[in-house]
Amino acid sequence: MQVVRPEFVPDPSLSHDEMAALQREIAETALFADEIGFDTGTVSAPTDSGQTTLGETDTPLVAGVDQAFVGDRAVSAVVVTRGGEVVERVHAVEPAEIPYIPGLLSFREGGAILAALDALDHDPDVLLVDGSGRIHFREAGLATHVGVTVDVPTVGVAKSLLCGDPERPLDGGFPEGTSVPIRADDAVETAANGTHIGDAVQTRQYDSPNRHVNPLIVSPGHRVSAGTATELVLATAAGYKLPEPTRLADRAADEAKAAVS
DNA sequence: GCGACAG
């Protein structure tokens, strides 16, 4: 898939202020409401009702995106799935021009992700990107930046909270299948306090009282609402904390990294 | 100045 908005391709040579300014533009261009070309109810993980039904060419393509690093190089892997089955896997290696800076992650990893997406033969209906989307200081996290640049629906799937106020403490997690709203606070400079910017989502939980799993932090990237983002993550989870497309991309990134090392 | 911060 190709870049649709060249002006938003992450440029690592920009100053921090210019990066922040670009993110504000991206956030204004982003759509945090549903504009997806498929039915959320048709999305599923492998372990649901057996395997994929014969020839489900109508089932949406859900891709997982994840990165690994080798020295100063970023390895981005994209795994496209349909009904829980792998349809395509690609990866790209690009130099990581700048260090990790909270709030500016897309300028470090974005280039490698766009390169990997460019190598794709299939055009995913939605991308599950590791990191934040709308849950970001300027509502323009990695998932939002990538989604707006290629104009494809994206969901941010993070393992920890960057900013925002969870409606309830996240420590200890919640019952499996549950989600808790995360609202904008003073750290989110572009949104009014209280705005629903994402959810803490419990894709997995233990039954025993002396062991628990912390929730995933899910937020809209582009062209999806908070509710749909959470729904998609829960629908593609298959017994593990990470949704299946993300897990597969995780593994693919590690394998590609090993091959590059 | 202090705190807080995805991957």
Add this chain to the structure above:
DNA sequence: ATCTTGTCGC
């Protein structure tokens, strides 16, 4: 993200 063995609990 990455560096890494054992270890606690199902």
